[in-house]
Amino acid sequence: MSLKQFKAAYQRLLEIIVFLNVVALSGVIIIGFMSRLLGSPFSWYDEVASVGLAWLTYYGAALAAAKGAHITCPSIINMAPPSIRLPVALLAEAITAAFFVLLAYTGYQVVMILEGSTLVSLTNVSLQLTQSVIPIGSALFIIAQLLRLPEVIESARGKGFVDHELEEAGIDPDSAAEGSHIDSERRATGRA
Numbered sequence: 001m002s003l004k005q006f007k008a009a010y011q012r013l014l015e016i017i018v019f020l021n022v023v024a025l026s027g028v029i030i031i032g033f034m035s036r037l038l039g040s041p042f043s044w045y046d047e048v049a050s051v052g053l054a055w056l057t058y059y060g061a062a063l064a065a066a067k068g069a070h071i072t073c074p075s076i077i078n079m080a081p082p083s084i085r086l087p088v089a090l091l092a093e094a095i096t097a098a099f100f101v102l103l104a105y106t107g108y109q110v111v112m113i114l115e116g117s118t119l120v121s122l123t124n125v126s127l128q129l130t131q132s133v134i135p136i137g138s139a140l141f142i143i144a145q146l147l148r149l150p151e152v153i154e155s156a157r158g159k160g161f162v163d164h165e166l167e168e169a170g171i172d173p174d175s176a177a178e179g180s181h182i183d184s185e186r187r188a189t190g191r192a
Helices: 003-037 045-067 074-078 082-113 127-131 133-157 164-168 173-189
Strands: none
Touching: 003 045, 003 133, 045 133, 074 082, 082 127, 082 133, 127 133
C-alpha cells in the first residue's frame, strides 16, 4: 500500500468516525428535544450532548487536518517566494505538531487523573472514556498532519497552497489572484 493509498484510507476512516459522531449527536439532540417537548426531560441530555460536541470537535479537527482544511493563511504564505515559503510552512507544521503532542500528553494525564470518576447523570459511564477524546483526537491530528507533509512540501516548493475558502466558494484561486493583480494595477494608474 502506497502512502497515497494509506492517506486516502485514513481520511476515509476519519470521515466515518465524524459521520457516526454527527449521527449520534443528532440522535441525542432529537431525543433531548422530544423529551423536553413531552414535559419529561432526561437528566443526562445536557451532559451527553456536551461530550458529543467535544468528540465531534476533536475528530472533526483531525479530519480537517487530513484534508488540509484546518486554519491556515494560504494567501499570506503564497505571497512569499518558494525559498521562504518552505521554511515558513515547515515551521508552522512543527509548531502545530508540537502543540498537539503537548495536548495529547496533557490529555493522557487528565484521563489518568479521572480514574474511577463517572458522569454525574450517568454514573455507569466513565469520565476516562469521555475524556479519552483529547489524547486520541490529538494523536489522530498528528498522524493526519504527518501524512500531509509531502503535500505541504510540494505546495510550498511549487505554485503555493490552495485557499480552501476560495475553493469552497467556487472561485478559481488563480483567477482570483489575477483579478487582485489587475485591481492593484488599476489603483496604481488611477483608473477605476
